Amino acid sequence: MNTANREIDTLINRDYAYGFESDIESDIAPKGLSEDIIRFISAKKQEPDFLLEWRLKAYKHWLTMDVPTWSSVHYPPIDFQDIIYYSAPKPRGDGPKSLDDIDPELLRTYDRLGIPLKEQELLAGVAVDAVFDSVSVATTFRKRLAQEGIIFCSFSEAARTHPNLVRQYMGSVVSYMDNFYATLNSAVFSDGTFCYIPPGVKCPMELSTYFRINAKNSGQFERTLIIADKGARVSYLEGCTAPMRDENQLHAAVVELIALDDAEIKYSTVQNWYPGDKNGQGGIFNFVTKRGDCRGARSKISWTQVETGSAITWKYPSVILRGEQSTGEFYSVALTNHFQQADTGTKMIHIGRDTHSTIVSKGISAGHGHNAYRGLVKVLKGAQGARNFSQCDSLLLGHECAAHTFPYIEVKNPTAQIEHEATTSRIGDDQLFYCMQRGLSAEDAVSMIVNGFCREVFKKLPMEFAVEAQKLLGVSLEGSIG
Amino acid sequence: MLDIRNLHVAIGDKPILKGIDLQVKPGEVHAIMGPNGSGKSTLAQVLAGREGYHITAGEIRYEQQDLLKLAPEIRAREGLFLAFQYPVEIPGVTNIYLLKAALNARRKHLGLPELDAIDFLQLVKDKLKLVNMDEAFLYRPVNEGFSGGEKKRNEILQMILLEPKLALLDETDSGLDIDALKTVSEGVNTMRDPARSILLITHYQRLLDYIKPDVVHVLAQGKIIHSGGPDLARTLEDRGYGWLDTDQEVAV
Numbered sequence: 001m002n003t004a005n006r007e008i009d010t011l012i013n014r015d016y017a018y019g020f021e022s023d024i025e026s027d028i029a030p031k032g033l034s035e036d037i038i039r040f041i042s043a044k045k046q047e048p049d050f051l052l053e054w055r056l057k058a059y060k061h062w063l064t065m066d067v068p069t070w071s072s073v074h075y076p077p078i079d080f081q082d083i084i085y086y087s088a089p090k091p092r093g094d095g096p097k098s099l100d101d102i103d104p105e106l107l108r109t110y111d112r113l114g115i116p117l118k119e120q121e122l123l124a125g126v127a128v129d130a131v132f133d134s135v136s137v138a139t140t141f142r143k144r145l146a147q148e149g150i151i152f153c154s155f156s157e158a159a160r161t162h163p164n165l166v167r168q169y170m171g172s173v174v175s176y177m178d179n180f181y182a183t184l185n186s187a188v189f190s191d192g193t194f195c196y197i198p199p200g201v202k203c204p205m206e207l208s209t210y211f212r213i214n215a216k217n218s219g220q221f222e223r224t225l226i227i228a229d230k231g232a233r234v235s236y237l238e239g240c241t242a243p244m245r246d247e248n249q250l251h252a253a254v255v256e257l258i259a260l261d262d263a264e265i266k267y268s269t270v271q272n273w274y275p276g277d278k279n280g281q282g283g284i285f286n287f288v289t290k291r292g293d294c295r296g297a298r299s300k301i302s303w304t305q306v307e308t309g310s311a312i313t314w315k316y317p318s319v320i321l322r323g324e325q326s327t328g329e330f331y332s333v334a335l336t337n338h339f340q341q342a343d344t345g346t347k348m349i350h351i352g353r354d355t356h357s358t359i360v361s362k363g364i365s366a367g368h369g370h371n372a373y374r375g376l377v378k379v380l381k382g383a384q385g386a387r388n389f390s391q392c393d394s395l396l397l398g399h400e401c402a403a404h405t406f407p408y409i410e411v412k413n414p415t416a417q418i419e420h421e422a423t424t425s426r427i428g429d430d431q432l433f434y435c436m437q438r439g440l441s442a443e444d445a446v447s448m449i450v451n452g453f454c455r456e457v458f459k460k461l462p463m464e465f466a467v468e469a470q471k472l473l474g475v476s477l478e479g480s481i482g
Numbered sequence: 483m484l485d486i487r488n489l490h491v492a493i494g495d496k497p498i499l500k501g502i503d504l505q506v507k508p509g510e511v512h513a514i515m516g517p518n519g520s521g522k523s524t525l526a527q528v529l530a531g532r533e534g535y536h537i538t539a540g541e542i543r544y545e546q547q548d549l550l551k552l553a554p555e556i557r558a559r560e561g562l563f564l565a566f567q568y569p570v571e572i573p574g575v576t577n578i579y580l581l582k583a584a585l586n587a588r589r590k591h592l593g594l595p596e597l598d599a600i601d602f603l604q605l606v607k608d609k610l611k612l613v614n615m616d617e618a619f620l621y622r623p624v625n626e627g628f629s630g631g632e633k634k635r636n637e638i639l640q641m642i643l644l645e646p647k648l649a650l651l652d653e654t655d656s657g658l659d660i661d662a663l664k665t666v667s668e669g670v671n672t673m674r675d676p677a678r679s680i681l682l683i684t685h686y687q688r689l690l691d692y693i694k695p696d697v698v699h700v701l702a703q704g705k706i707i708h709s710g711g712p713d714l715a716r717t718l719e720d721r722g723y724g725w726l727d728t729d730q731e732v733a734v
Contacts, residue, residue, distance in 0.1 A: 425573075428570075429533070430570045431571075431572055433530075433570075434569070434570040434572070435572070435580070436553075436554040436558065437531075437554055437555075437564050437566075438558055438580065438584035438640065439558040439559045439587035439588045440555060440583055440584065440587055441555055442555070444583065448572075448575055448580070449572055449575065451574070451575070452573060452623065453573060453574050454574070455574040
């Protein structure tokens with residue numbers, strides 16, 4: 001094997017560090033999906049009636065839908081009756097009132113994941129909502145945020161305490177009929193994060209949700225809803241991990257973002273679900289619908305994602321550019337190693353005048369990894385002066401991986417300007433040897449070259465996350481060099 | 483410093499080097515000249531540890547060590563530097579990042595403390611002046627979009643910064659205009675030191691107008707067929723390589 005391949009292999013074969021399982025007593029629904037299960041979930045969460053009705057509408061619609069097959073990913077059919085739709089760590093007493101009431105094993109789990117939930121130990125300036133299987137177990141810094149009028153809590157809690165906001169905005173970006181997995185989520189969603197930033201408020205800290213799948217055979221179906229009212233600003237981070245298991249687990253989330261006039265939402269994801277082992281056994285199916293609506297004039301929504309985990313990643317964080325002069329951005333690094341597959345990209349729908357969008361996608365394939373960028377830029381008739389710039393780059397490590405680019409462009413307004421650039425390159429022996437001749441180890445050289453390739457995207461991440469993402473990329477690439 | 487004995491190298495089944503003997507002492511500057519395809523670049527690549535070459539016979543000692551047993555990055559950290567004929571582009575990686583990583587890899591190997599960003603910047607700024615380069619150069623991606631001259635100057639910058647014991651310059655003069663050639667040569671000349679050896683590999687004599695070698699060797703058909711003083715280069719320029727009988731035994 002040549003140096004490049006050997007190095008990529010060592011890099012890729014590093015172990016998944018978050019593959020442990022926590023022994024936590026859980027409240028688990030029986031396997032399978034039915035109206036009763038949906039009623040059970042809704043009752044567990046003491047939801048208002050409108051929410052239960054909405055779930056049931058979605059469920060009825062879902063029964064009429066077929067599993068989508070248009071993507072480039074391949075996986076065996078999922079038996080939706082073989083999944084547990086609700087699993088929650090058992091509350092101690094009447095349910096956690098404060099961190100002291102939380103199962104210490106749960107706190108230890110988050111500590112091991114590097115997410116201490118005790119506020120004094122947290123990174124200053126980052127508020128965390130920790131979601132474990134189907135429920136939110138802790139949300140930090142809520143008092144500090146409440147002083148600014150910011151609502152940051154679990155989705156279930158918001159449904160009880162702010163039903164009008166939930167009712168007004170939920171499903172307004174991703175309808176319950178949107179697509180197979182979003183509809184499934186609408187029927188069975190368990191928990192997730194709700195966030196509302198009032199007019200004119202600039203959120204004083206980064207908000208984040210940390211998702212953890214623990215229970216066996218369970219699916220995770222969280223829902224996140226973020227509303228930035230007029231002139232509000234927020235930066236939100238999302239992280240996720242899961243134990244190592246031989247069987248695949250389904251993660252089908254929905255994220256809706258709404259930005260009103262002059263509001264700005266920055267949404268960053270570092271996705272590190274268990275990717276499966278090096279033979280392609282196990283791992284998470286990450287089938288997620290993420291969409292932002294620039295509803296107000298001059299609003300801005302920016303997605304940044306670093307996707308290194310999951311056996312299959314299938315998602316297209318999108319922006320509907322409805323408001324005049326609104327801006328949509330998508331910055332993505334997707335890495336597939338071993339037998340991982342990714343079909344990811346974005347949709348930028350230009351509706352308003354003078355709307356701008358930017359797409360920067362970096363796909364890295366190693367091992368037998370399969371990486372596809374799929375993106376749609378659509379300019380509607382009324383979108384006078386719309387502009388888009390897209391750049392899709394693929395980097396191949398080794399000779400058995402694949403990269404594809406599927407750009408779709410639909411323009412109905414002649415004043416629109418669309419630019420698309422794409423490149424595919426391979427880490428060459430030349431590059432490696434050059435770095436090694438300067439004294440770098442092959443491993444450091446690959447890591448440096450890959451990080452260089454992703455630099456444009458990493459620059460968009462909040463500082464702590466950027467460092468994390470670089471490390472993660474190194475770990476995910478371990479063993480990718482022969 | 484460098485002691486090559488009876489080196490035979492093949493690519494696949496094809497012999498390229500057929501018995502090279504070469505001794506370079508500390509402080510010496512040697513030039514290796516020869517027609518295209520004579521094996522000059524192969525020699526440089528083998529010394530630096532590039533894969534894909536089969537050493538079929540012979541040995542190379544560098545600073546009393548068996549060079550062929552050392553991994554390429556160890557050779558580099560031990561002070562062997564190759565200025566590439568075709569410097570490689572690394573998109574997204576800034577020049578300063580690579581330079582700092584390289585210098586610190588060498589310093590760490592030598593048991594010296596690694597330089598932090600501030601100390602490093604000061605050091606590299608001083609060195610930039612020697613090769614007539616702007617500070618902005620540091621923040622451009624490694625060799626990406628560089629002109630031929632910029633790439634070669636960048637190699638020299640790396641060399642000056644890393645302060646190698648043995649510097650190999652593979653066709654560093656090719657593709658340079660006269661001003662760039664002067665800058666590069668001045669850079670190399672500042673490196674001349676009683677403790678450092680330099681091996682210039684070149685097709686043309688003009689580089690040797692600026693860098694005076696102590697010894698000139700002629701490499702042809704995988705062998706050193708002639709060695710001499712600095713005047714040999716001039717003779718080669720005037721008469722070409724034809725007057726040397728390439729079948730003849732090595733004459734000194």
